Amino acid sequence: MKRFLISALMLLAAVSVRAQDDTEPERMMPAKVYHEPFDRGIGLPNNRFIPKGTIGGGLTVSYSSYALGNAIDDAGYKMLFSLLSGIEGNMESFGLSPFLSYFIADNLSLGLRFDYDYSALDLGSADMSLGELVSFNLQDIGYTKQAYTGALALRNYIPIADSKRFAMFAELRASGGYAQSESFQMQDGGKFGTYQDIYKFSVGLVPGLTCFVTNEIAVEASVGVLGYDFQRIVQTTNQVEVSQMVKKSANFKVNLLSINMGMSFYILNSAHRVRKIKK
Numbered sequence: 511m512k513r514f515l516i517s518a519l520m521l522l523a524a525v526s527v528r529a530q531d532d533t534e535p536e537r538m539m540p541a542k543v544y545h546e547p548f549d550r551g552i553g554l555p556n557n558r559f560i561p562k563g564t565i566g567g568g569l570t571v572s573y574s575s576y577a578l579g580n581a582i583d584d585a586g587y588k589m590l591f592s593l594l595s596g597i598e599g600n601m602e603s604f605g606l607s608p609f610l611s612y613f614i615a616d617n618l619s620l621g622l623r624f625d626y627d628y629s630a631l632d633l634g635s636a637d638m639s640l641g642e643l644v645s646f647n648l649q650d651i652g653y654t655k656q657a658y659t660g661a662l663a664l665r666n667y668i669p670i671a672d673s674k675r676f677a678m679f680a681e682l683r684a685s686g687g688y689a690q691s692e693s694f695q696m697q698d699g700g701k702f703g704t705y706q707d708i709y710k711f712s713v714g715l716v717p718g719l720t721c722f723v724t725n726e727i728a729v730e731a732s733v734g735v736l737g738y739d740f741q742r743i744v745q746t747t748n749q750v751e752v753s754q755m756v757k758k759s760a761n762f763k764v765n766l767l768s769i770n771m772g773m774s775f776y777i778l779n780s781a782h783r784v785r786k787i788k789k
Contacts, residue, residue: 558616559669559677563779566619570607570772576600599633607772609663617667625659625687650696657708659687667720674722681716681732707744712737718770726776733769736762 560566577600604627611621631653665681687710694703714737720730741757 557669557672559667559674560613560617560619560776561778561781562613562616563781564613564619565777566611566613566621566774567777568609568772568774570605570609570770572605572770573603575602599631601629601631603627603629607770611663611665617669619663619665619667621663621665623661623663623683623685625657625661625685627657627659628655630654651694652696652703653691653693655689655691657687657689659685659710661685676722677720679718679720679730679732681718682713683716684713686711702748704745704747705749706746708741709743710739710741712739714738720774726778728774728776729772730774731769731771733764735764 606626607623609621609623611619613619631651633651634649661683662685663681663683665679667677667679670676670678689706689708689710691706691708692703694701714734716732716734718730718732720728722728738760739758743755743757745753745755747753
């Protein structure tokens, strides 16, 4: 009887050990973890900021004018330009940029832009000193430039936190244009100077921000950060000497001088216009 009990206990022990060995790999296997896909919500149908079929248009205007040397003692200019003194002159610039666009899809527009820029400098006199031995005087110097540019622009809007009022945008712009510039000096009753014909082409990326103040009117700010520029300059000096120059450049930087502020108007299609309900 004792032998039978001992044999039965040994058999039970062997079976339990085998069962533990069979289940141990299952305990060692890591549990499967399921992750939900992460999506920022950019470009989803419910993330519509400006609907398809909308017509947009706007105008950007800039003007600046400076009068130099009006004070008796221009201490401020002496601090900024320690090498210059006795500055007298005027400088002004003007810019006009109308544009028109059509939304070929939600938040995506294709548009045309025209830019006109004018700048002029009339320097009556300026004294420059590079030391006790080198100094000279500049008188009756003028500079004018007019530029005409046309551009094709593809713009994509990205709403901020599903907002219907605030959004970022990125605009891919290809432009080409023509400019004329003239720098001259009056001497002994004659006009001597250089005339330039400038042909230019550029491709650039222009990001910005827009804010709707009404349902159809928005204000926006943009700045160029990435681009490729090509210029061909034909220069004539004193109507005799002719020279040419080709300039190519690529940049990736924020140009604070290229910050543009403007106002845009959007005409929604009939399916998205606000209708007044008659009571």
